[in-house]
Amino acid sequence: MTKLTLRFTKMHGAGNDFIVLDGLSQDLSQITKEQWVKLAHRQFGIGADQILLVEKPTVPNAEFRYRIFNSDGSEVEQCGNGSRCFVRFVREKGLTSNKTVKVQVAHTILSLTETHDGQVVVNMGAPILTPADIPFMDAGLNSKKEGSTTLYELPLSNGSAWISAVSMGNPHAVQIVSDVDSAPVTTAGAEIEKHAAFPKKVNAGFLQILNRNEIKLRVFERGSGETLACGTGACAAVVSGILRGQLDSPVLVHTRGGDLSIEWDGKTSLQSDVMMTGPAVTVFEGVVTLE
Numbered sequence: 001m002t003k004l005t006l007r008f009t010k011m012h013g014a015g016n017d018f019i020v021l022d023g024l025s026q027d028l029s030q031i032t033k034e035q036w037v038k039l040a041h042r043q044f045g046i047g048a049d050q051i052l053l054v055e056k057p058t059v060p061n062a063e064f065r066y067r068i069f070n071s072d073g074s075e076v077e078q079c080g081n082g083s084r085c086f087v088r089f090v091r092e093k094g095l096t097s098n099k100t101v102k103v104q105v106a107h108t109i110l111s112l113t114e115t116h117d118g119q120v121v122v123n124m125g126a127p128i129l130t131p132a133d134i135p136f137m138d139a140g141l142n143s144k145k146e147g148s149t150t151l152y153e154l155p156l157s158n159g160s161a162w163i164s165a166v167s168m169g170n171p172h173a174v175q176i177v178s179d180v181d182s183a184p185v186t187t188a189g190a191e192i193e194k195h196a197a198f199p200k201k202v203n204a205g206f207l208q209i210l211n212r213n214e215i216k217l218r219v220f221e222r223g224s225g226e227t228l229a230c231g232t233g234a235c236a237a238v239v240s241g242i243l244r245g246q247l248d249s250p251v252l253v254h255t256r257g258g259d260l261s262i263e264w265d266g267k268t269s270l271q272s273d274v275m276m277t278g279p280a281v282t283v284f285e286g287v288v289t290l291e
């Protein structure tokens with residue numbers, strides 16, 4: 001196998017960490033799934049929750065395309081914290097001078113804006129709540145109404161969990177817990193991630209409500225395990241809490257790696273876009289050789 005030498009940037013958004021690769025000036029097309037896994041490995045690679053590739057768009061109304069790989073090598077549709085790091089990356093590298101950048105991600109275009117205080121605001125689009133589009137197989141599950149949404153009872157080996165199913169481009173199962181610090185995030189989260197009700201697997205969110213505008217959140221991410229923060233998980237948790245009638249926008253989300261602010265006018269229209277504001281930080285740069 002030929003050796004491949006790549007320039008990379010290590011970044012994080014509220015502790016959710018990324019290897020960002022410029023695919024505009026480097027050929028990344030030959031990299032295999034095994035090599036993504038090795039790059040993301042904490043001991044045998046650089047270490048990251050996700051790898052982000054910056055590429056040319058394939059549609060006319062975006063400046064860039066960016067692709068996302070989980071640390072298990074699976075390619076996914078969406079990454080909230082990653083999108084903030086993406087915009088910081090293209091601006092720091094001088095690849096654009098626009099303050100607001102439109103980027104193609106899977107099947108959507110995201111709009112991202114850096115603010116004067118170093119935060120990034122992302123229009124994450126409207127949440128997807130139709131089970132088949134998440135995708136979520138609700139047939140045969142117990143369900144109940146709470147506020148203006150339906151909750152589903154997900155059977156687990158150690159009891160069950162009442163979840164709401166929300167997609168922010170990627171699937172999330174959100175449950176409310178009384179104390180997020182003692183919640184079984186790694187065990188129940190790992191089981192929910194692979195639950196048969198979610199044919200493409202799912203990110204499992206554990207949400208503790210502090211008051212109507214403030215929550216604590218931990219997420220066991222599909223393909224990466226528990227991360228210090230999950231941007232799409234924060235959006236999905238706030239959508240779930242608002243629909244359950246327990247939260248009001250805006251909501252400050254405390255994760256283990258930092259805070260995110262989420263706004264959603266879902267009481268006016270379910271089609272309202274979710275807005276996420278949070279940090280994006282460059283940690284270091286380097287060169288890595290893949291074999």
Ligand SMILES: N[C@@H](CCC[C@H](N)C(=O)O)C(=O)O
Pocket residue numbers: 016049050070076077078079080081082170171203221222223224227229230231232233
């Ligand atoms: N960390 C991300 C989400 C990354 C993708 C996720 N693990 C999935 O498989 O859907 C975020 O900040 O949203």
